[in-house]
Amino acid sequence: MIVSSSQVGLLYDVLGIENPENSLYGRLVSEVRVRKLSRDESADFLERGFTEAGVTVSKHVIEEVVKELDGLTGWLTFFGWSYVNGVRDLEGVVDAASRQEAEEVRRFLTRTRSEKRFKTMLKLVSQRPMRWSELKKALEFDEGIEIDDHNFNALLQRLTKAGLIEKRDEHYTVPDPVLAIAVRKYV
Numbered sequence: 001m002i003v004s005s006s007q008v009g010l011l012y013d014v015l016g017i018e019n020p021e022n023s024l025y026g027r028l029v030s031e032v033r034v035r036k037l038s039r040d041e042s043a044d045f046l047e048r049g050f051t052e053a054g055v056t057v058s059k060h061v062i063e064e065v066v067k068e069l070d071g072l073t074g075w076l077t078f079f080g081w082s083y084v085n086g087v088r089d090l091e092g093v094v095d096a097a098s099r100q101e102a103e104e105v106r107r108f109l110t111r112t113r114s115e116k117r118f119k120t121m122l123k124l125v126s127q128r129p130m131r132w133s134e135l136k137k138a139l140e141f142d143e144g145i146e147i148d149d150h151n152f153n154a155l156l157q158r159l160t161k162a163g164l165i166e167k168r169d170e171h172y173t174v175p176d177p178v179l180a181i182a183v184r185k186y187v
Contacts, residue, residue, distance in 0.1 A: 102186035120142050
């Protein structure tokens with residue numbers, strides 16, 4: 001069985017492989033993690049894919065795509081597939097991808113008891129990276145109440161586990177540029 005997800009924390013929760021009560025507990029799991037590609041690797045990935053598909057693409061287009069999609073293999077693949085199938089507008093491809101991501105985020109949000117808080121936190125960090133204290137203050141300002149540190153940390157942990165935010169150098173951010181666009185425009 002092959003299961004794929006860009007949100008590893010949610011994948012583990014769904015499969016229950018760390019839960020002794022689950023039928024998959026104790027089963028052999030082989031994990032393949034795909035890291036973010038560098039600019040050069042992203043360009044090479046696209047060029048090789050287009051060559052295999054027999055499609056000629058200008059260096060300018062490749063550079064634009066690499067800049068916009070930030071080395072995320074799934075989105076690079078989605079763009080390549082779209083381009084090969086006649087959709088040549090990067091902005092249109094990113095918009096379609098961000099609408100798809102927005103739907104995933106909405107599904108996640110509606111299954112939580114903290115939908116409004118999560119939505120606010122995502123909107124805040126999709127605009128710019130924020131330190132823990134900045135994000136907490138901004139959320140408290142939005143709600144007009146003080147939030148307990150423990151509760152705030154639990155919210156951050158849930159969003160991080162879901163792969164919707166990550167901590168980079170003391171700042172929380174949305175790690176996926178398409179997801180950031182989705183949150184800003186459609187969530």
